Amino acid sequence: MRTPVFFDDRYPMIATAKHNGILAADGTPLKRSLARALRREKLRALILVMPLLIFVLLTFITPIANMLLRSIDNTIVGDTILYTVSDLNDWNGSDPPLPPENVFRSLYFDLFIAVETKRHTRLGSRLNYEQTGISSLFRRSGRKLDDIGKEIEKTLIASDARWTDGQTWFDLFAARNEGDADPELFDRQFLRIQRLQGELGNIDIDFMPSKSIAKALPLATREYTAWAIHTASIEGEDIAQTRPWESIPVALIYDMQQPDFAIEIKNWLSQSSPHPIEKLSTESIDYPLDFTDILRKIHKDWGDIEVWQTIKVHSNDYTSGYFLNAVDMRKSLDGPTIQPENKRILITLFIRTVQMSLIITLACILLGYPVAWLMANLPMRTANLLIILVLLPFWTSLLVRTSAWKVMLQQQGVINETLVWLGVVATDNRLEIINNQIGTIVAMTHILLPFMILPMYSVMQTISPSYVRAAKSLGANDWTAFLRVYFPQSIPGIGAGSILVFILSIGYYITPEIVGGTDGVFISNRIAYHISRSLNWGLAAALGTILLMVVLVLYWTYDRIVGIDNVKLG
Amino acid sequence: MRFTRTILAASVLALSAVAIAEEMTIVSWGGAYSKSQLKAYHEPWTEKTGIRVINDDSSAEAVAKLRAMNEADNVTWDVVDVVAADAIRLCDEGLALEIDPDKHLAQAPDGTPASKDFGDLLVSPCFIPQIVYSTTFGYRTDMVGDNPPTDICAIFDIDAYPGKRSLEKRPINNMEWALICDGVSKDDLYDVLATEAGQDRALKKLDTIKDHVVWWNAGADTPQLLADGEVVMGSTYNGRLFSVIEEQKQPVAMLWDAQVFDLDGWIIPTGLSEERTQRALDYIYFATDTQRLADQAKYISYGPARNSSAPLVGKHSELNIDMAPHMPTDPDNAKNTILYNYEFWADYRDDIDAKFQAWLAQ
Incomplete structure (x- = not known):
C-alpha cells in the first residue's frame, strides 16, 4: 500500500496545499502554473498558424465580407446629394406631383459639387439600374449646370470688377476674428466633402466661415465653405486667390432676395471694411431664381415624377433594393413589387443552377462509383495507374478541357460525324448536344468527376474485403452482399464526393459560359456579368449572398438527413 | 568564399539592372490585336526610350478592375486600351485622365492639330482613339x-440561307x-428602340431565328464556328x-452591309504618380502619331483613327496584300453603316440587357 502523497512529509509544499490549493515546485499554485504552461503552448501554436490565419483573413474573409456588404450599401445616394435626400423626406412621393421648390434648390447645389468632384455620373449609373434614363439625365445636367451661374457672375462683375478677385469672395465669407468664426458650419461641410471624396485626413485649411455673414447669406456661406474645403484639400490651391465655382454667385443672389437679408447685411457691413456687395442694387439682383424651372430647363426629365420617386425610394443609406432585384422584385413607393414579366430571369436561373448541379452530382456518382470500386480492388500497381488517369485532367487547363468538348460535341464535331458515318443519324438531322443544358452537364460532369472519385476511392480502400467474404459465406449472393454489406460502408465516400461536386458546380461559370448556350447557363454567369460588365456590384453581391445562403441551407439539410459525421475524405 | 562573392556580385548586378530597366504596364485585348500593337507601338517605343512594356490582356474587364484598383488606391496600370463606351464610363467615374488633344497628341505631318485630325472620333475628353473597327x-x-x-436581312432569312447563325449574346x-x-429606317432606329413597344418588336424579330442562333461571348467564337x-x-x-x-x-467572305462602327483607343488611369502620368502621356504622344497609327494596319485590318493616317496604310506585313480594301472605312465597304450610339446604350443597357437575357432564357 502506498500512502497518498499529501501525507508524505517529503513533499512539504504539497502538504500545505490543503489550505490554498496544490502548489507547483516553485511555490505558485499548480492551477496557475499549469494554465501558464498551457497558455504558452497555445500561444506557440497560435504563432505557428498566425501567418496562415492573417493570410486567410486578409485575402479571403475581409474581401468577401466587404463584397457581401455591398449588397445592402446604398450610401452613394446620401453621400452625393446630401441635402436633397434630407429635403425629400418631407415629400410623400405623390402629392404634390413634383417635390417642392426647396428640393430642387438643394439638388442644384448638391449636383453642382457632385459635378465638380465627378461623382454625379456615378450616382447616375447607380440610379439607372432602377430607372432607365437617369444616367444620361445626370450626365447631361452636369454639363449645363453652370450656365446660369456664369450669367450671374457677369452681372456681378459689371457692377464691380473686384468680383473677379478671389480675395473679394474670401473677405465676404471669412470670419474676421475668433468670436465671429462658425466652426460648426465648417465641420458640417467638412463631413459633406468627406462623404463625397473619402477621408481628407489632417489638412490645414486657412479658412473659417463667419457667423455674422452666415446670418445674412446662409446658403452662399454654406456653399462657399464647402467649396473652400474642397479647393484647399483636393486641389491644393490658395482659396483667397481663387475664384469660387459659379454656384456661389447663384447662392449669393438667392440669399439677397430673402426678406431678412437687408437687416442682417447692415449688421455685417457696420463691422466691416467697405465691400463690393454694398453696390449691388435691388434691381441688379432681381434675377428670377426658380430652381424647379432652372432644372427642368436643363433637362425635361427633372419634371418627371418617376425620376423623383426613384430617388426618394433609393435614398436610404442601407437598402433592401439589391436583394429584391436579386429575386426578380423591385423596391417601389408602395413597398416591394414584382418585376414586369419580361425582366424576370434570376429566380429561373437560381432554380436551374440548383437543378443542374444536382443532375451533375448524380451523374458523377453513377460514373465515378464503379471506377472508384475498381481502383480500390485492383492490385496497387494497376490502381496507381488508374489514379494517374483520373488525375490527368487536373494537369490540363480548364479552358482547354472545355474547348475540347466543343470539338467533340458540336454539330460538325467528332460524335456527330461518327454517328453520321455509322448511319445512326441523318446528316441534316445532327444531334444538338452543345450550347444547351446537355453540353453543360456533359462537360461539367467530366471536369468534376475526379472530385467524386477520389473521396470514394479513399473510403473504399478502408473497407475490408473480409466483410463481403463473410456475407457470402453466410449465403448471400453477390448482389445482396454488395447491397447490404459493401455499399453501406461506402456511403461516407459518396457523401463527401457529393458535397464537393455539388458545391463546386453551383458556383461554376466558365464552363457553362462556353458550352451552355442560352439554357445551360448558371446564376454565376449573371453574377460575373454584373461584376465585370454592368458594374452593378450591389446586385452581384446580393446574388452571391443568396447563393452562399442556398449552399449553407443545403449543407445544413444534408447534415440533418445524412449527418456530416458520415462524411469521410479518407 | 569566391563562390558567395560571385553570387553577391551577380545579385547586385541583377538588382541594379531591375532598377535601371523601367517598366510600364499596358493593358489591351490580347491575341492578334495585342500583337499588332506590340509591333507597331511597343517595340519602337522600347527601342527609343528603353522602357520595357508589360502586356496585360485585361481590357475586357478594364472598367471593373480599374474601379477596384481605384478603391484600393493602388493603380498598377499605366495605359489602358478600351472601347469608346468604356472610356466614356471611366471618364464619367473620374477613373480616366482628361486629355487636351492639341497639347498631348502629335500634330499631323502637315501641321493639322490633333483635335482636327481625329475630328469627331474624340467622343470623350479622356479618350484617345486608335482604330475604327466594325x-x-x-x-x-x-x-x-x-x-x-x-443584305444584312439575310441573317433573318432562314429559307434562303438555312443553317445556324452566330450572334453576340448581348442586345x-x-x-x-x-x-x-x-x-425601321436608320434615322428612327433609336427612337423606336427607346420604347417598350420597339424593344418588343426587335425581340419578336429575333424570335423568328432564335432556334437557329449560336450565341457567342468571345470575339474568337464566330471565326471558329465559321471555320x-x-x-x-455570324457576326x-x-x-x-x-x-x-x-x-x-477559309471559304468565308465578308458581308459589310449595316456594319456597326465602333472605336477603340487609349485612356490613362487617374491616381498615377506624376512621373508615371508623364511617362504614359509620352507613350500616348508617341503611339498615336500619324505614322504609328498607319503602321498598325500592317498587322491587323482595323482603320486608323486619324484622317492623316489613311493614305499611309500600306500592305500587310506578311501576306503582302493591300490593306486598304479590307478596312471597314473603305468606301466600298462603308456604303451602309451604323454608328454605335454611346449615349443611348449608356442609358438603356441595363434595362434592355435584362429583357434580352430574360428573352434568351425563355
Whole structure:
C-alpha cells in the first residue's frame, strides 16, 4: 500500500496545499502554473498558424465580407446629394406631383459639387439600374449646370470688377476674428466633402466661415465653405486667390432676395471694411431664381415624377433594393413589387443552377462509383495507374478541357460525324448536344468527376474485403452482399464526393459560359456579368449572398438527413 | 568564399539592372490585336526610350478592375486600351485622365492639330482613339450556293440561307439589326428602340431565328464556328474575319452591309504618380502619331483613327496584300453603316440587357 502523497512529509509544499490549493515546485499554485504552461503552448501554436490565419483573413474573409456588404450599401445616394435626400423626406412621393421648390434648390447645389468632384455620373449609373434614363439625365445636367451661374457672375462683375478677385469672395465669407468664426458650419461641410471624396485626413485649411455673414447669406456661406474645403484639400490651391465655382454667385443672389437679408447685411457691413456687395442694387439682383424651372430647363426629365420617386425610394443609406432585384422584385413607393414579366430571369436561373448541379452530382456518382470500386480492388500497381488517369485532367487547363468538348460535341464535331458515318443519324438531322443544358452537364460532369472519385476511392480502400467474404459465406449472393454489406460502408465516400461536386458546380461559370448556350447557363454567369460588365456590384453581391445562403441551407439539410459525421475524405 | 562573392556580385548586378530597366504596364485585348500593337507601338517605343512594356490582356474587364484598383488606391496600370463606351464610363467615374488633344497628341505631318485630325472620333475628353473597327458578318461561301448574301436581312432569312447563325449574346447591335430588317429606317432606329413597344418588336424579330442562333461571348467564337462549318454566317469584329479569310484561307467572305462602327483607343488611369502620368502621356504622344497609327494596319485590318493616317496604310506585313480594301472605312465597304450610339446604350443597357437575357432564357 502506498500512502497518498499529501501525507508524505517529503513533499512539504504539497502538504500545505490543503489550505490554498496544490502548489507547483516553485511555490505558485499548480492551477496557475499549469494554465501558464498551457497558455504558452497555445500561444506557440497560435504563432505557428498566425501567418496562415492573417493570410486567410486578409485575402479571403475581409474581401468577401466587404463584397457581401455591398449588397445592402446604398450610401452613394446620401453621400452625393446630401441635402436633397434630407429635403425629400418631407415629400410623400405623390402629392404634390413634383417635390417642392426647396428640393430642387438643394439638388442644384448638391449636383453642382457632385459635378465638380465627378461623382454625379456615378450616382447616375447607380440610379439607372432602377430607372432607365437617369444616367444620361445626370450626365447631361452636369454639363449645363453652370450656365446660369456664369450669367450671374457677369452681372456681378459689371457692377464691380473686384468680383473677379478671389480675395473679394474670401473677405465676404471669412470670419474676421475668433468670436465671429462658425466652426460648426465648417465641420458640417467638412463631413459633406468627406462623404463625397473619402477621408481628407489632417489638412490645414486657412479658412473659417463667419457667423455674422452666415446670418445674412446662409446658403452662399454654406456653399462657399464647402467649396473652400474642397479647393484647399483636393486641389491644393490658395482659396483667397481663387475664384469660387459659379454656384456661389447663384447662392449669393438667392440669399439677397430673402426678406431678412437687408437687416442682417447692415449688421455685417457696420463691422466691416467697405465691400463690393454694398453696390449691388435691388434691381441688379432681381434675377428670377426658380430652381424647379432652372432644372427642368436643363433637362425635361427633372419634371418627371418617376425620376423623383426613384430617388426618394433609393435614398436610404442601407437598402433592401439589391436583394429584391436579386429575386426578380423591385423596391417601389408602395413597398416591394414584382418585376414586369419580361425582366424576370434570376429566380429561373437560381432554380436551374440548383437543378443542374444536382443532375451533375448524380451523374458523377453513377460514373465515378464503379471506377472508384475498381481502383480500390485492383492490385496497387494497376490502381496507381488508374489514379494517374483520373488525375490527368487536373494537369490540363480548364479552358482547354472545355474547348475540347466543343470539338467533340458540336454539330460538325467528332460524335456527330461518327454517328453520321455509322448511319445512326441523318446528316441534316445532327444531334444538338452543345450550347444547351446537355453540353453543360456533359462537360461539367467530366471536369468534376475526379472530385467524386477520389473521396470514394479513399473510403473504399478502408473497407475490408473480409466483410463481403463473410456475407457470402453466410449465403448471400453477390448482389445482396454488395447491397447490404459493401455499399453501406461506402456511403461516407459518396457523401463527401457529393458535397464537393455539388458545391463546386453551383458556383461554376466558365464552363457553362462556353458550352451552355442560352439554357445551360448558371446564376454565376449573371453574377460575373454584373461584376465585370454592368458594374452593378450591389446586385452581384446580393446574388452571391443568396447563393452562399442556398449552399449553407443545403449543407445544413444534408447534415440533418445524412449527418456530416458520415462524411469521410479518407 | 569566391563562390558567395560571385553570387553577391551577380545579385547586385541583377538588382541594379531591375532598377535601371523601367517598366510600364499596358493593358489591351490580347491575341492578334495585342500583337499588332506590340509591333507597331511597343517595340519602337522600347527601342527609343528603353522602357520595357508589360502586356496585360485585361481590357475586357478594364472598367471593373480599374474601379477596384481605384478603391484600393493602388493603380498598377499605366495605359489602358478600351472601347469608346468604356472610356466614356471611366471618364464619367473620374477613373480616366482628361486629355487636351492639341497639347498631348502629335500634330499631323502637315501641321493639322490633333483635335482636327481625329475630328469627331474624340467622343470623350479622356479618350484617345486608335482604330475604327466594325462588328459585321462573315458567311461560308460554300454554304450559300449561287446566292451570296449582300443584305444584312439575310441573317433573318432562314429559307434562303438555312443553317445556324452566330450572334453576340448581348442586345447591342442585334436589336438594331432586327429593327432595320423589320422595316425601321436608320434615322428612327433609336427612337423606336427607346420604347417598350420597339424593344418588343426587335425581340419578336429575333424570335423568328432564335432556334437557329449560336450565341457567342468571345470575339474568337464566330471565326471558329465559321471555320468548322457550324454556322453559315455570324457576326464578329471585322479584323477577326480578315484573319479567317486571308490568313487561314477559309471559304468565308465578308458581308459589310449595316456594319456597326465602333472605336477603340487609349485612356490613362487617374491616381498615377506624376512621373508615371508623364511617362504614359509620352507613350500616348508617341503611339498615336500619324505614322504609328498607319503602321498598325500592317498587322491587323482595323482603320486608323486619324484622317492623316489613311493614305499611309500600306500592305500587310506578311501576306503582302493591300490593306486598304479590307478596312471597314473603305468606301466600298462603308456604303451602309451604323454608328454605335454611346449615349443611348449608356442609358438603356441595363434595362434592355435584362429583357434580352430574360428573352434568351425563355
